Amino acid sequence: MEITEKEILERLVETRNRLPQGVQLVAVSKTHPASAVLAAYKAGQRLFGENKVQEMTLKHNELPADIEWHFIGHVQKNKIKLMAPYVSVIQGIDDFEALAEVDRQAARYGRTIKCLLQIHVASEESKFGFTPQGVMDMLADGKWKDLSHVQIAGVMGMATNTDNEAQVISEFETLVSLFHRIKDSYFAGCSGFSIISAGMSDDHSLAIRAGSNMVRIGSAIFGARDYSL
Numbered sequence: 001m002e003i004t005e006k007e008i009l010e011r012l013v014e015t016r017n018r019l020p021q022g023v024q025l026v027a028v029s030k031t032h033p034a035s036a037v038l039a040a041y042k043a044g045q046r047l048f049g050e051n052k053v054q055e056m057t058l059k060h061n062e063l064p065a066d067i068e069w070h071f072i073g074h075v076q077k078n079k080i081k082l083m084a085p086y087v088s089v090i091q092g093i094d095d096f097e098a099l100a101e102v103d104r105q106a107a108r109y110g111r112t113i114k115c116l117l118q119i120h121v122a123s124e125e126s127k128f129g130f131t132p133q134g135v136m137d138m139l140a141d142g143k144w145k146d147l148s149h150v151q152i153a154g155v156m157g158m159a160t161n162t163d164n165e166a167q168v169i170s171e172f173e174t175l176v177s178l179f180h181r182i183k184d185s186y187f188a189g190c191s192g193f194s195i196i197s198a199g200m201s202d203d204h205s206l207a208i209r210a211g212s213n214m215v216r217i218g219s220a221i222f223g224a225r226d227y228s229l
């Protein structure tokens with residue numbers, strides 16, 4: 001059962017109060033109805049994250065136009081054209097081909113779309129993302145410099161789902177140090193490369209401690225997800 005609008009408001013305020021200044025909150029609304037997004041919107045939230053393109057597009061069509069939609073799922077190349085007209089940030093870029101397709105589709109709409117490079121720092125096999133070496137190779141290759149309709153705006157990563165705090169912190173630190181390495185090598189002095197998206201409901205305080213400046217929080221705001229719907 002969905003939680004009430006009042007509960008969403010309270011949880012949102014509580015979550016925001018825990019975040020230091022300079023840390024942006026993406027409210028992850030996947031599986032929750034548009035009414036839940038609207039409740040958070042009314043409480044001032046403008047950044048929302050979704051991991052299914054169709055679901056995000058339906059919500060985008062129905063909800064206020066000043067919402068910034070962040071796509072946080074695995075990017076399927078054939079679905080990029082559906083979100084290209086409106087998506088604010090695509091967080092799950094994990095190969096050059098996806099970046100090139102975002103560029104093509106963004107160009108059709110005369111837009112420049114912000115993209116985050118997803119980096120695999122967890123020990124779990126199942127998570128998507130560049131390896132640290134893979135992302136450095138892609139950048140060294142230089143073809144991305146010809147893409148004028150994407151802006152590489154930072155990195156995104158997920159830690160292993162474990163109670164071992166030291167491991168989680170160390171994985172987030174790997175992501176943060178890679179961000180700085182990329183920044184120094186390719187985006188020095190470029191204020192547009194600035195986002196470290198790391199941390200979810202259960203591990204965002206560790207991510208922030210490691211240097212994250214964008215957290216993606218779902219269940220702590222909207223309640224548990226029911227995937228059976």
Ligand SMILES: *Cc1c(COP(=O)(O)O)cnc(C)c1O
Binds near residue numbers: 217218220
């Ligand atoms: C679902 C999801 C989140 C939010 O997870 P919660 O544990 O509900 O906060 C964050 N990031 C990604 C990539 C997700 O898919």
